[in-house]
Amino acid sequence: QSVLTQPPSVSGAPGQRVTISCKGSSSNIGAAYDVHWYQQLPGTAPKLLIYGNNNRPSGVPDRFSGSKSGTSASLAITGLQAEDEADYYCQSFDSSLRDSVFGGGTKLTVL
Amino acid sequence: QVQLVESGGGLVKPGGSLRLSCAASGFTFSDYYMNWIRQAPGKGLECVSYISSSSNTINYADSVKGRFTVSRDNAKNSLYLQMNSLRAEDTAVYYCARDRMYDSSANTHWYFDLWGRGTPVTVSS
Numbered sequence: 001q002s003v004l005t006q007p008p009s010v011s012g013a014p015g016q017r018v019t020i021s022c023k024g025s026s027s028n029i030g031a032a033y034d035v036h037w038y039q040q041l042p043g044t045a046p047k048l049l050i051y052g053n054n055n056r057p058s059g060v061p062d063r064f065s066g067s068k069s070g071t072s073a074s075l076a077i078t079g080l081q082a083e084d085e086a087d088y089y090c091q092s093f094d095s096s097l098r099d100s101v102f103g104g105g106t107k108l109t110v111l
Numbered sequence: 112q113v114q115l116v117e118s119g120g121g122l123v124k125p126g127g128s129l130r131l132s133c134a135a136s137g138f139t140f141s142d143y144y145m146n147w148i149r150q151a152p153g154k155g156l157e158c159v160s161y162i163s164s165s166s167n168t169i170n171y172a173d174s175v176k177g178r179f180t181v182s183r184d185n186a187k188n189s190l191y192l193q194m195n196s197l198r199a200e201d202t203a204v205y206y207c208a209r210d211r212m213y214d215s216s217a218n219t220h221w222y223f224d225l226w227g228r229g230t231p232v233t234v235s236s
Contacts, residue, residue: 002155034215036222038156045206045226046156052213052220089156093221099170100146100221102156 003028004090004103011109012080020106022073022090028101030071033093037066037075040087040105049088050075077108085110113137113225115207120230127197127234133190133207133227141185144168144210146223147192149203149232157203160192161210175201197234204229 005023012018022035029035037050048057050066053073063078073092077084090103119131131147147159160171160181169181180193190207209225 032216032218034218034220034222038223045228046223047226048222048224051211051222051224052215057224091156091222093218099161099172100158100223102158105155 002104003094003097003101004092006088006090006103006106008104009107009109011111012077013111014080014082016080017076017078018080018108019077020075020088020090020108022075022103024071024073024092026071027096028071028092028094029068029073031095033095035066035068035073036091037064038089038091040089042086046089080110082110084108115209115225115227117205117207117227117230120205120232122233122235123197124236125198125234128193128195129197129232131192131194131205131207131230131232133192135188135190135207135209138209138225140183140188141165144212144221145183145190146208146210147181147190148206148208148223148226149201150206150229151200151203154203159205162190194232197232199234202232202234204231 034052038046039049040046053068054066065076087105089105094101116134146161162181178196182191206229207227208223211224
């Protein structure tokens with residue numbers, strides 16, 4: 001059971017917009033800890049996608065965006081492309097565990 | 112170039128030991144906290160351990176506390192994870208990851224901006 005809760009899967013057709021939710025609690029996202037997102041393409045290591053709720057590292061397309069409100073956060077992907085098919089993980093810090101925590105991951109399927 | 116390369120994984124029997132290494136290059140290793148993060152087959156990501164830049168702050172997940180020891184050698188730009196008393200549930204790909212921290216809204220925030228390719232560990236008889 002992950003500390004942060006994500007839907008196991010989402011899907012969308014090429015060109016569409018999809019969102020992935022990440023639900024936390026008062027000891028992590030609700031305690032004003034920022035949320036970060038990672039993309040893991042099949043058979044590869046995770047890669048930083050969004051940091052500090054809504055900042056993109058250099059090289060990440062602006063089709064990817066993040067937001068945070070209350071005890072939840074979301075990753076939005078617009079103009080869906082086949083190469084976006086991957087697992088996506090949210091991450092934050094938990095003040096009770098005093099450690100970084102991840103969501104269980106969401107598998108994005110591009111139809 | 113900027114990279115992390117893990118090594119040392121393999122097949123080990125329950126109760127056995129392994130030592131993982133992570134070689135860093137392309138950046139000033141001694142400036143950063145470093146982490147070990149693992150991913151069991153078909154599962155999500157789990158933070159295993161982190162170590163501060165000068166090794167004076169170390170943390171372990173409850174699942175590995177007392178069995179795993181993290182260390183680093185800044186002169187060799189290397190991070191290590193000594194794993195003892197291994198169990199089947201330790202089977203995973205182990206990633207080395209660089210930590211980035213910043214302060215905002217009265218909190219210190221952490222994320223992982225650079226990952227290695229991982230080294231697989233299988234604990235089985």
